[in-house]
Amino acid sequence: xxxxxxxxxxxxxxxxxxxxxxxxxxxxxxxxxxxxxxxxxxxxxxxxxxxxxxxxxxxxxxxxxxxxxxxxxxxxxxxxxxxxxxxxxxxxxxxxxxxxxxxxxxxxxxxxxxxxxxxxxxxxxxxxxxxxxxxxxxxxxxxxxxxxxxxxxxxxxxxxxxxxxxxxxxxxxxxxxxxxxxxxxxxxxxxxxxxxxxxxxxxxxxxxxxxxxxxxxxxxxxxxxxxxxxxxxxxxxxxxxxxxxxxxxxxxxxxxxxxxxxxxxxxxxxxxxxxxxxxxxxxxxxxxxxxxxxxxxxxxxxxxxxxx
Amino acid sequence: xxxxxxxxxxxxxxxxxxxxxxxxxxxxxxxxxxxxxxxxxxxxxxxxxxxxxxxxxxxxxxxxxxxxxxxxxxxxxxxxxxxxxxxxxxxxxxxxxxxxxxxxxxxxxxxxxxxxxxxxxxxxxxxxxxxxxxxxxxxxxxxxxxxxxxxxxxxxxxxxxxxxxxxxxxxxxxxxxxxxxxxxxxxxxxxxxxxxxxxxxxxxxxxxxxxxxxxxxxxxxxxxxxxxxxxxxxxxxxxxxxxxxxxxxxxxxxxxxxxxxxxxxxxxxxxxxxxxxxxxxxxxxxxxxxxxxxxxxxxxxxxxxxxxxxxxxxxxxxxxxxxxxxxxxxxxxxxxxxxxxxxxxxxxxxxxxxxxxxxxxxxxxxxxxxxxxxxxxxxxxxxxxxxxxxxxxxxxxxxxxxxxxxxxxxxxxxxxxxxxxxxxxxxxxxxxxxxxxxxxxxxxxxxxxxxxxxxxxxxxxxxxxxxxxxxxxxxxxxxxxxxxxxxxxxxxxxxxxxxxxxxxxxxxxxxxxxxxxxxxxxxxxxxxxxxxxxxxx
Numbered sequence: 001x002x003x004x005x006x007x008x009x010x011x012x013x014x015x016x017x018x019x020x021x022x023x024x025x026x027x028x029x030x031x032x033x034x035x036x037x038x039x040x041x042x043x044x045x046x047x048x049x050x051x052x053x054x055x056x057x058x059x060x061x062x063x064x065x066x067x068x069x070x071x072x073x074x075x076x077x078x079x080x081x082x083x084x085x086x087x088x089x090x091x092x093x094x095x096x097x098x099x100x101x102x103x104x105x106x107x108x109x110x111x112x113x114x115x116x117x118x119x120x121x122x123x124x125x126x127x128x129x130x131x132x133x134x135x136x137x138x139x140x141x142x143x144x145x146x147x148x149x150x151x152x153x154x155x156x157x158x159x160x161x162x163x164x165x166x167x168x169x170x171x172x173x174x175x176x177x178x179x180x181x182x183x184x185x186x187x188x189x190x191x192x193x194x195x196x197x198x199x200x201x202x203x204x205x206x207x208x209x210x211x212x213x214x215x216x217x218x219x220x221x222x223x224x225x226x227x228x229x230x231x232x233x234x235x236x237x238x239x240x241x242x243x244x245x246x247x248x249x250x251x252x253x254x255x256x257x258x259x260x261x262x263x264x265x266x267x268x269x270x271x272x273x274x275x276x277x278x279x280x281x282x283x284x285x286x287x288x289x290x291x292x293x294x295x296x297x298x299x300x301x302x303x304x305x306x307x308x
Numbered sequence: 309x310x311x312x313x314x315x316x317x318x319x320x321x322x323x324x325x326x327x328x329x330x331x332x333x334x335x336x337x338x339x340x341x342x343x344x345x346x347x348x349x350x351x352x353x354x355x356x357x358x359x360x361x362x363x364x365x366x367x368x369x370x371x372x373x374x375x376x377x378x379x380x381x382x383x384x385x386x387x388x389x390x391x392x393x394x395x396x397x398x399x400x401x402x403x404x405x406x407x408x409x410x411x412x413x414x415x416x417x418x419x420x421x422x423x424x425x426x427x428x429x430x431x432x433x434x435x436x437x438x439x440x441x442x443x444x445x446x447x448x449x450x451x452x453x454x455x456x457x458x459x460x461x462x463x464x465x466x467x468x469x470x471x472x473x474x475x476x477x478x479x480x481x482x483x484x485x486x487x488x489x490x491x492x493x494x495x496x497x498x499x500x501x502x503x504x505x506x507x508x509x510x511x512x513x514x515x516x517x518x519x520x521x522x523x524x525x526x527x528x529x530x531x532x533x534x535x536x537x538x539x540x541x542x543x544x545x546x547x548x549x550x551x552x553x554x555x556x557x558x559x560x561x562x563x564x565x566x567x568x569x570x571x572x573x574x575x576x577x578x579x580x581x582x583x584x585x586x587x588x589x590x591x592x593x594x595x596x597x598x599x600x601x602x603x604x605x606x607x608x609x610x611x612x613x614x615x616x617x618x619x620x621x622x623x624x625x626x627x628x629x630x631x632x633x634x635x636x637x638x639x640x641x642x643x644x645x646x647x648x649x650x651x652x653x654x655x656x657x658x659x660x661x662x663x664x665x666x667x668x669x670x671x672x673x674x675x676x677x678x679x680x681x682x683x684x685x686x687x688x689x690x691x692x693x694x695x696x697x698x699x700x701x702x703x704x705x706x707x708x709x710x711x712x713x714x715x716x717x718x719x720x721x722x723x724x725x726x727x728x729x730x731x732x733x734x735x736x737x738x739x740x741x742x743x744x745x746x747x748x749x750x751x752x753x754x755x756x757x758x759x760x761x762x763x764x765x766x767x768x769x770x771x772x773x774x775x776x777x778x779x780x781x782x783x784x785x786x787x788x789x790x791x792x793x794x795x796x797x798x799x800x801x802x803x804x805x806x807x808x809x810x811x812x813x814x815x816x817x818x819x820x821x822x823x824x825x826x827x828x829x830x831x832x833x834x835x836x837x838x839x840x841x842x843x844x845x
Contacts, residue, residue, distance in 0.1 A: 026410065030403040033627075033667045035505065037494055038718040038742045050742030052718025054662065057686045058648070060676045078498075088496040089421040096419070096498075169434075172315070173418045173441050176467030247415040247499045254415065254500025258408045262718075265666045265674060272670050279670070281400040283628075286388070287519035289531065290628050295403075299631035299668065302534060302613075 002219055004230055005212065011237035018241035019249060026253050030281075031274035037259040041074035042066050052262065060264065071260070078255075080104070092170075095163060099156020102189075105149030112142040113203065117210035126207060142203055150193040157186040181243055188236050191229045199223035314436045316446055320476040325358075326437065327366045331767060333433035338778040339785065340816060348810040350767060351760040361759075362478040365437065370485040370522055370761050371514075373478070382474035385518065389477050390454055392517030393447075396509055397455050404627045404667075408502060409509050413451050416444065416501045422493035427745050427772035428486060438768075440493040440503035443483045446470070447506055484510040485522065485761075488750030488769055489624065490711045495742070507751070511625040521625065524755040529621040530629040534636070538583040538617035547616050550586050551609070558594050562835045568597050571644070572608035578646040579607050579680070580637065580661075582654035582798035583617035589801060592653060595825035595839065599684070602832070603692040608644065615640035618657035619798075623664055624751045634665035638673040648676040650683050653823045655710030655797035656750075659717055681713065681796065684828065685722035688729050694833045697732045703790040703820075703842075705731040705827065706780045708773065708804075709744035710797035718742070723796055723824055730831040737776040745772040747795065749803025757806075766810040770803055774811065777819065787818040790842060796824040814844045 039050035044067035046052060053059045077083040082100055085093040116126040116138050126135045126142075161182045164170045200206055205226045212219035222230075240246065265271040279296040291301040314326060331350050341347055353363055363369040376382045395401035396409060422440040423429050429438040436442055449470050453463040463469040470476065487507040494502035514520040521527070533539040542550070551568055559565045569575060579600070585592045600607055610616055614636035622630025641649050651658050662677040669675075687693060707727055713719045720741045727734050739745070747754070748770025756765070781791050795801050804821040813819045820842065829839040 026407065029407040029410065030399055031667065032407045033404045034663045035405070035408055035502070036663060036716065036718070037491060037502075038715055038720075040718065043718065046718070046721075049720055050714065050718055051720045054679060054717050054719050055682055055722050057678070057682045058676070059678070059682075082498055084496065084498040085419070085421060088498075089419065089424055092419055092421070169420045169423055169439070170418070172313075172436060173420055173439070173445065178418055244415050244417055247417065250411055250415040251499055253407070254411045254502075258411065258502070259494075259500055265669065267671065267674050271667070272674070275667050276670050278403040279668075281403055283401050285395065285401065285516040285628065286391070287516050289519070289526075290516060295628075295631070298628050299635055302632060302636060 001216075004227065004234075005219055007234050008213055008230070011234040015237040015241060019246060022241065022246065023249055026250070030278050031271065032258075034261065035258050036262045040260045040262055042068065042071035042260065043262075044070065047074075075255075092160075092163060095156045095159030097156070098152040099160055102149045102151070102153030102156055105145045106153060106189075106192075109142060109145040109149050112138055112145060113207055113210045114214065116142060116203075116207045117214050120207060121211050121215050127202065127204075139202070142207075146192075146196060146203065150189060150196065153189045154186065154193060157182055157189060161186065177243070181245060184232075184236055184239060185245075188229070188232045191225070191232050195223070195225040195229040199225045316442070316449070316470060319437070319442075319446065319479055320470045320473060323364075323475065325364050325367050326479065327435060329366055329368075329432070329435075329764070329768075334767060334771065335431050335433065335775075337771070337775055338782060341774070341778065341811060346811075346816075348763070348766060350763045353760055357759065362482065364475070365479040365482040366435075366486075366764075368482065368761055368764050369759050370756055371481055371520060372523065372758060373481065373520060375478075376474065386472050386474055386477060388518045389513060390450075390472055392513035393450055394455055395517060396513065397451065402512075402627075405505065405509060408505055412444065412501045412503070412505055413448050415499050416441065416448065417499060418445070419498070421496050421498060422501075422503055425492040425496035427490075427492070427748075428488070428769050431771040432768050437483065438486055440487070443480065443487070443510065444501075444503045444506040446476070446480060447510060480510060481514055481520065484514065485752070485756070486764070486769075488711075488746045488748065488753055490746035490750050491715060492743075492745070495715060508624065512627065515626040516628065522752060522756060524757070525621045525625055525752045526629070529619075529752075529755070530626070530633055533614055533617055533619065533621075534629075534632060537613045537615075539619050539621065540583045540587055540617070542583055542587070542617075544611050544613075547583070547586070548611055550590075554586070554590050554594050554597075557590065558598060561594070561837065561839065562598060562829075564598065564601070564835075566597075566601050569608040571610055571612070574645050575606050575608035576647045577605065577607035577683075578615070578641045578644055578649045579609055579652060580615060580618040580649060580657065581609075581652035582619050582657055584619070584798045584802065585652065585654075586616075588805075589798070589823065589845075591826055591839070591841075592798075592823045595823070595829040596652060596680070598829050598832070598835075599687060599693065599825055603687045603690075605683075605687070607650070608646065610640050610644065612640045612643070618651055618654050618661065620657060620660035621752060623656055623660040630660065630664065631668050634661060634668055635673060637661055638665070638669055638675055641675045642672050646675065648678050650678050650680050652680050653796040653798060653825065655712030656799055658710075658719070659712040663717055679713070679717075679719050679722070681719050681722040681726070681824075684824065685725050688726050688828065693828070695730055695828070695831045696833045697730050697831055699831045699833070699838070700731045700792075700827055701733065703731075703792045704733040704735065704781065704784060705792045705794055706735050706737055706777070707740065708737070708747060708777075708793055708795040708797075708800055708821075709740055710795070710800050711744065711746050711750055713797070714744055715742045723794075726824060726828065727794060730827050735780055737780045745776060747773050747797070747800035747803040748807065749799055754799045754802035754806070762806055762810075765803065766807050770807045773804075774807060774813075777813075778817075781817070781819065785817055787816065789818060791817070791819040792827070792840075793819060793821040794824050794827060795821050808844075820844070
């Protein structure tokens with residue numbers, strides 16, 4: 001087994017573990033105070049203008065107005081087309097949208113490489129005009145997603161980099177790591193495109209590498225460009241979990257656990273149970289107006305004030 | 309150093325006042341305020357106050373915090389700040405907001421989309437210190453360095469290294485009161501990062517750990533409310549006297565004589581107003597009383613501690629103060645055995661009691677809470693009042709959306725349905741609804757009236773609202789046309805009162821502001837005299 005394979009396993013394992021640990025950490029944080037922000041798209045019939053169930057008289061007696069379809073639609077528009085940026089920061093959207101869409105294509109491209117690798121391990125050829133129609137389909141889909149991904153990703157990353165470098169407001173807000181994040185992504189993308197264009201036009205080498213990883217077999221010799229591409233990708237996997245680029249996972253929480261989280265606290269319900277637990281937490285805030293003890297004790301420290 | 313090119317490094321190291329506010333750099337206003345000489349002057353702190361008070365951010369002192377005299381004092385303050393910072397990221401100490409804050413610290417891409425949405429940043433002429441990410445980035449760097457494991461090492465590596473010094477913390481303290489927490493920035497953020505929350509969490513460090521607060525919010529605000537019953541300082545007896553006086557005034561103005569229900573056990577509704585209404589805008593609780601009486605609603609007011617004042621300033625700066633006041637409100641409702649609490653025309657009271665307190669109330673305290681906007685819409689639509697919108701035909705109305713009602717609660721249409729039913733000449737400001745702009749008085753700004761802070765409010769934080777009002781009435785801006793800005797929120801009205809005064813908006817343009825219920829009563833056909841008195845109070 002080559003060094004690249006070993007480091008490849010380590011990188012994937014590291015990426016999965018660190019990202020999962022972060023997701024678990026966030027998911028396990030205690031219930032927080034409601035901090036909704038409207039519009040909330042799942043409000044049936046009201047989401048479009050930003051209305052909520054609070055608009056209804058005796059809202060707590062009315063059936064839930066949750067529209068999953070509206071929420072999924074809003075999610076799809078946001079994830080695929082970065083809709084909020086389109087509305088609020090159009091000049092950046094022109095680069096951010098192709099950048100993100102390009103990355104989605106490349107995630108799909110990697111998935112197809114895996115599928116292709118497994119198929120080839122199973123003896124099904126993945127190539128143009130292969131006997132298997134499915135093999136051909138995977139082959140061409142990989143080509144399309146790869147090409148679109150490299151082109152859009154590079155265009156977007158270059159645009160974002162120069163926007164940050166020359167855009168007055170962006171430049172002022174940026175530090176070294178912001179440029180480095182874009183540069184490492186750009187390096188992976190550019191190298192990927194170079195490897196494809198110069199040494200691996202049908203992705204046979206990459207697919208072969210993935211196959212070797214999936215089957216734990218030794219890898220075949222690879223062209224230098226593909227080797228460099230893989231080393232850069234491995235480096236990205238080690239670096240990525242420590243950056244804000246994991247917002248692809250964090251965004252679930254910022255939207256579903258904060259902005260769109262409008263479940264009311266019902267007596268005897270799950271939320272109430274979590275609130276009761278939190279009110280039992282100890283606090284040690286040092287200001288003189290705060291009674292030390294549990295949150296419940298501090299929050300009912302009225303007598304002291306009333307008698308002052 | 310130019311005002312516009314202030315970096316975080318300058319913020320941390322530069323000595324003396326960092327930024328000089330110059331009205332000639334603020335965004336120009338529409339006519340008739342397109343001439344600088346028609347705009348109010350921007351006051352400077354006296355030399356004595358500059359020497360005495362921390363004001364090195366922008367020459368404004370919201371906190372009136374005395375400059376520490378010795379290095380030892382500074383060191384203690386820095387240690388306290390860092391202690392509070394660590395508590396913000398502790399599950400037990402800050403369960404209330406730890407998750408949203410953590411997400412905001414971790415995921416900002418610094419795309420500056422929030423800056424396009426921030427009225428304060430834009431109106432100031434894009435001063436860097438007011439950029440929504442500026443204060444967040446400072447907190448983020450401190451969090452990464454002083455809270456995260458290995459932070460000091462990685463801070464140097466990433467180019468984000470800043471030291472916690474009193475110079476920086478004193479500026480950060482003031483900077484936490486240059487944002488109205490309107491959360492337009494959060495609404496525009498593609499990732500869901502919330503720079504408004506950062507403002508609030510910063511204020512919590514100062515209040516909850518360091519005991520440093522803004523006097524109108526804390527000593528004269530929530531502490532006063534918990535002690536006397538109201539942030540106005542009005543205790544039970546004066547409140548009851550006040551209500552008696554208002555009953556007589558209603559009789560004089562409308563010929564209707566009736567007692568306002570008080571402390572009535574078993575009523576359907578406990579109505580809680582912002583107590584400021586009784587003193588500054590008594591026509592508002594009067595109009596509520598007239599409407600509810602005419603509609604036959606079984607409700608009560610309360611004269612118990614805190615329950616005749618719906619304000620809850622803790623919502624802006626302190627979780628514990630917030631919880632204390634909210635629980636007092638619920639305690640009274642529980643004792644009276646009402647079916648629900650209805651909140652009068654006060655935006656932050658709406659959000660505090662309905663949304664925020666939802667994760668504080670348990671068991672019997674969890675009594676349903678509802679907006680007066682929906683109740684009013686229900687009454688108006690039910691036909692229980694005889695209304696004639698033409699009685700408001702002498703004025704052109706527009707609606708100011710309080711942030712707490714719209715963007716933070718999703719109550720958008722009820723107030724519009726009421727307004728359309730009582731006004732034939734209603735026009736919308738742009739943008740409106742959930743995309744509205746803050747009145748400029750949010751998060752405590754409206755009640756902060758010391759030194760030169762009102763100049764910041766009137767000329768920067770309220771500037772976009774002023775612009776919107778001027779824009780919506782631009783074709784009838786002259787004094788010959790009566791124009792009414794309906795602002796169903798005491799806090800927003802407070803900000804407008806000061807802003808209208810500073811610019812002479814009533815005298816120059818004949819624009820008046822007021823609540824929603826006043827327009828409803830003005831449209832009631834069985835009340836002879838106009839209820840709205842077209843004069844400046």
